[in-house]
Amino acid sequence: MYNESEALPPLEALPQIPIVTSVACSFILAVIYVGSLYVWDTKYNRDHPTTIKRRFASVTVVMLFAPFFVYFYSSPELLQREPFPKLLGFRLPGLWQATVIPYLLTALLYLGPIFVNMQNESFRSYFDLDYWRGSFSNIIWIRNHVMAPLSEEFVFRACMMPLILQSFTPLTAVFITPLFFGVAHLHHIAERLSMGIELSTSLLIGLFQFTYTTLFGFYSAYLFARTGHVIAPLLAHALCNYMGLPDVQDLWQQDQWKRVVAIILYLVGFAGWIYLLPIATEPSLYQNRLYWNV
Template identity: 80%
Template sequence: MAPPIAILPPQETLQNIPPLISVSSCIVLAIIYVGSLYVWSTKHNRDHPTTIKRRFASVSCVMVIAPLFVYYFSSPQLLEREPFLKLIGFRLEGLWQAVLIPYLLTALLFLGPIFVNMQNESFSSYFNIDYWRGSCSNIIWIRNLVMAPLSEEFVFRACMMPLILQSYPPITAVFITPLFFGVAHLHHIAERLSMGMELSTALLIGVFQFTYTTLFGFYSAYLFARTGHFVAPLLAHALCNHMGLPDVQDLWQQNLWRRVFAIVLYVVGLVGWIFLLPIATEPSLYSNKLYWNV
């Protein structure tokens, strides 16, 4: 088994953080993040502009607090040897690769849905400046594609992964941190119940949401550990939020040959993504010698 984190030469020993401390600090951080969404007393639902603006303020405060956890609970030797910004994924080495390659890799996963979207008239709107003006003035769009990816990836990846990686090997850390991310989304069950949804339905949706957010969390944490860049999971998250889950109904509305071709692209995209994932995230491509040593 590989050591938890390998950035010091063999003759120097890094004092690893006990797993209880790293995991506990991440749990507290996840509670603070979710709790910040409910500190405001409001009669509006989650999509109301007032609610969204208040939650923007809340998660912004959490983003200020989160790095303090990394600083306080990190090994002193680690903080002395590496710039703090580098620990949380902000560095120039390999930046353009981290912007481009993981984004294209994620787009490959959505090859089928992208083809289906290209058959719709709405696809041409991406090339219309009015579409982007409208989107940038739509607070729900800003929440889903900007603020949610930014705050969630910063807190759950950039600030939690360095803590977990000091206590566990990289591949183990990739499977631990997404659990915090998935559980953090279970609060939507309470929101649905408050809107009058039946308990069984709310639980079913909640379990489904926990499953796919956790699966995405595995991918996002893997990107962070392999590239050592915050921007890689950030852009992947934004793209996934934009694409959403594949619209099967839209797929079956295509004519027979387009439908068959789209299904082939679904399979090719998934298989290609699986095959290219370890290749496209090779740490040497990103000059990443910090977090991946397996």
């Protein structure tokens, strides 16, 4: 029987797969994921319920198909040594830690915005059951906070990272896979053009979106490699989608003392996140000896 506590040789000691294989598989997965969003011939925009439901079906098929890339292109020695679900980030050891610690770490990054939100009446709605019932009956909310994090983290982290990690060091892999994730979001440029938005504006928004999605991708890939759990980046992704980018305008509408406190909390949250990132993601906390050996 497989015993997680047994000493395991590092991943680097195993025969690795060629770089061209892991990169090509990751590129194909990214193309398939984005392409699946456009296989439907529809006259509706991306926020129409019909479009969203069809895209749900598309990405679900991609999620079912993506693990085969990991299974067929991974090192045979690795597949013999490790249970396949573990390669995808599905395992019991360290699960509760991977569920709680990275989520709290991500919340720390939003310490300032959370304080600002607490000053608004809307913050009370978070404790209202009717608010959550309405959210889970809103298909756009489900797309942004459930399906998008679930499908993107499964394809771009659980299925890409195991392949890239077999060709590169963990730290290098963390900086490679987010590029596929960032590029995959550039398709929104075409959607904006179809909505009549000017090319220059669409490109500028697309570049901005590529930047912050790639930066988040670094963080998400880091969480996967360090914890060995896909739940860690998935929950962090859902929280980031929920919080969104900091609303600077809302910040400056606060009273002076609240604004000062908020700015301090912005800085403290960011500094605390940087300081705690390597500590809170220490692989030993999650009994992870597979993906992070540096």
